[in-house]
Amino acid sequence: MQVRQNDEANRLLFEGKVRVSHVFGVRFLSGLLMALVMLGGFILCLHLLQAVGLWQEDLKGWSEASFIISGILVWMLGDWLHNKLWERQVRILDLGDQACLQVGRDQDYYNWQALRKVRAYRFYARHGQVSTYNLVLVFEGRTYRFSSSDESLVALSELGQALQSYLKQR
Structure with a gap:
């Protein structure tokens, strides 16, 4: 895939340390x-x-x-x-018509049209606040599951809401 090098076109959607898994097994x-x-x-x-x-x-x-x-x-x-085992540094960049997902040292590029599904799961603590937030991104051929229960929880939930609204508009 062609990658844009213009930093002005690149927009940071998410950056944080979250638990990441690719495969259920x-x-x-x-x-x-x-x-x-x-x-x-x-x-x-x-x-x-x-x-x-x-x-x-x-x-x-x-x-x-x-x-x-x-x-x-x-x-x-x-x-x-x-x-x-599971905590990695994650950066998600919007490159215009592509998304760049950097998980640790790995970097993958996906066309935004390849985004098939966005699922968000919230787990609540006893006092009613969200204790863990899971976000599942399904691209063609690859699924990412991000989970956070610390300071990156709010940013991850905002990303989930933005991507869900993007899918509804598309």
Whole structure:
């Protein structure tokens, strides 16, 4: 594809660090890997607690607290591993009749007419605010799933609204 080099024609639509995945099967396998790592970490924590002596029947209160603390530590390990596997720097540029998607070091160009579907999913926290925003962009031959739960959440949701309105107008 022909790429425009004029910076004035290039308009930045989105820039931020979000979790990115391309294929559902890869997401499933990484989830399975993370579950196995978390289970192994939990078993290791319980084994270490037993070796230290904090997991005994006569220390029932300490054992329950140690069990809960081990679970929290393993959950934090899983969250860190999830972000490490999937978090990438993303830039989306409007090049006029093309879109440039830069995910990490990879850079792909798509014609705007190749954009087939835009789906947005919002997940809410207990207090009613959006905690996670997922945006799925379906181009001909490639699907991108972007997910954010931090400072880039607002920018990602604005991009989703703009692209959905673009598809409705087209």
